[in-house]
Amino acid sequence: MAGFRFSRFGASVALAALALAGCNRAAPDAQALLNNQSAAAAALPDLPATLPMTDAPAPPVTTAPRVAALPDARPIRAVRVRDAGSGAEYAYADAAYQFADALGEAPPDYGFDYDGVEPWAWQGYDDSVVFAEPVSGGYRTYYYRPGADEPYFVRDPYYSYGYDDGQLAVVYAPDGAVVPWADYGPQVIYASRYLVRGRDLWRASQERRIAISAQGWADRRAGWFEARQQWGAARARQPMWSNYARQDAAAQSHWQEEQARRAADTRRFATWQAQSFRSSPPPRAIPPQWQQASWARDPHRFAPAAAAVAGGAAIAGGVMAHNAQIAAQRQQALAMRQQQQARQAQLADTARIQQEQARQQHAFAEHPQPAMRQQPADAGQMRQQAARLQQQQAREAEMNQRHAQQQQARAADMAHREQANAVRAQQQQARAAEMNQHRAQQAARMEQQQRARAADTARREQAGAARAQEMRAHAEQQQQARAAAMSQRREQQAGRMEQQQQAHAADMARREHAGAARAQEMQARAQQQQQAHAAQAAERAQMQAARAQEQRAAPRPAAPPHPSAPPRHGPERPR
Secondary structure, eight states, X not given: OOOOOXXXXXXXXXXXXXXXXXXXXXXXXXXXXXXXXXXXXXXXXXXXXXXXXXOSOOOOOOOOOOGGGSOOOOXXXXXXXXXXXXXXXXXXXXXXXXXXXXXXXXXXXXXXXXXXXXXXXEEOTTSOEXXXXXXXXXXXXXXXXXXXXXXXXXXXXXXXXXXXXXEEEEEEOTTSOBOOGGGOTTHHHHHHHHXXXXXXXXXXXXXXXXXXXXXXXXXXXXXXXXXXXXXXHHHHHOHHHHHHHHTOHHHHHHTHHHHHHHHHHHHHHHHHHHTTTOSOOOOEEEOGGGGGSTTSOOTTTEEEXXXXXXXXXXXXXXXXXXXXXXXXXXXXXXXXXXXXXXXXXXXXXXXXXXXXXXXXXXXXXXXXXXXXXXXXXXXXXXXXXXXXXXXXXXXXXXXXXXXXXXXXXXHHHHHHHHHHHHHHHHHHHHHHXXXXXXXXXXHHHHHHHHHHHHHHHHHHHHHHHHHHHHHHHXXXXXXXXXXXXXXXXXXXXXXXXXXXXXXXXXHHHHHHHHHHHHHHHHHHHXXXXXXXXXXXXXXXXXXXXXXXXXXXXXXXXXXXXXXXXXXXXXXXXXX
């Protein structure tokens, strides 16, 4: 977060990106993203996250360059979403749509300048951001997660692009369908250029921020809403997208606070527009925690959404009543001016008649004879003219009177209708305020319930963690006990083996000692036997020598008969 069917444009450049694309990328887990966004919501924005609008004239609209006219960029890596075909590809588009839907019809928070183009910006309570810059055919929007400086989703009037960590994860067709991975073609080049421009827009937004022109927003918002309605229709036509959105209930509850805030901003702008932007700009609705920010401490410029909802009904009702009173006063003043004009015209006609009579009398005084002859005719003409003038004056007076009466009646009727409209508006605003209060209370209850569930879940998780820790400690103790017992058994076994070896060695030593003693004894016996044999041999030799000597000395007797062989005497055993 790619074989392609290439066009000739940029094919060689896209090949370099294809060499890197070979792994699957898991679509971001929606709940994990919302958890990160909820954690980010606790931080206060350093820069003004919203600015009161201005009644200055709308600046001329400068459109941003088409994607084909944007500077070349190094193609980014294209990866496949894991579990493609299951609806996971819509995680990027649906996250952006949920944020856009929560904004409702609220005006932008601020604008900023980037190369002569003034994009609009909406910054959510969780620090999510969307930029919208005008282009030929509509708007190009960039969506950013909290704290990110590059978009995770970009949408132009034709295609949309989902990014994951600077990589192209998915491309959506104009009808909201997922473009097959093999058919991206030049969309990789376009997505790469959009990612670079998205980073540049983010950096520009961190510099001087511009208040939105109320008249400019009033003139252009119809086109903005039409583009978003077309996007919603495309979402409804894609079954996999709709199914994915139905399973993402966490996103709906996550954006409830944002919806309440934006509804308050929408009502306050409508009230201000009903006054033709003659009064001071209404304060922008902000989350209560933002009041602690250094830029949001002026209650005339920034107020919590609840205050905006409660004050909107009273302000709108008062404005309608005031407008009705002013309209009635204007109608009465108009009728009085018309009556005065009719009286002035009548007086002018009377003055002209009197002047004509005076002129004729003066002429008669200067020329009496001709006048005497013409006097009857002139007198008759004068009487006829006077009668006609009187009749005309009477008709004009009657017409002026009827016209004044009609004007007064219309003014009274208009005042009555406007008063009735004001009453109805007050009633509607009261009902809206009551409904909004009910919704706010319901949202508060839901938030309280969610917090209670979260606390209960945390307690359960803590208890489970404690049990798991206890089980791990018990297991470790058992393992340590088993290890100690085994070590003891091994030591005992080693001791026994050592004792056995020592006993065996002692026995061997005893045996060897006994063997040596026996060998020594046998050797002594053998020596004794040898000595005895030697002594016997010496004794026999001596006896034989003595007998031989005796025989030589004695006379030789007659030879006796040969005796049998004498018995052999063995050596005498020592006693």
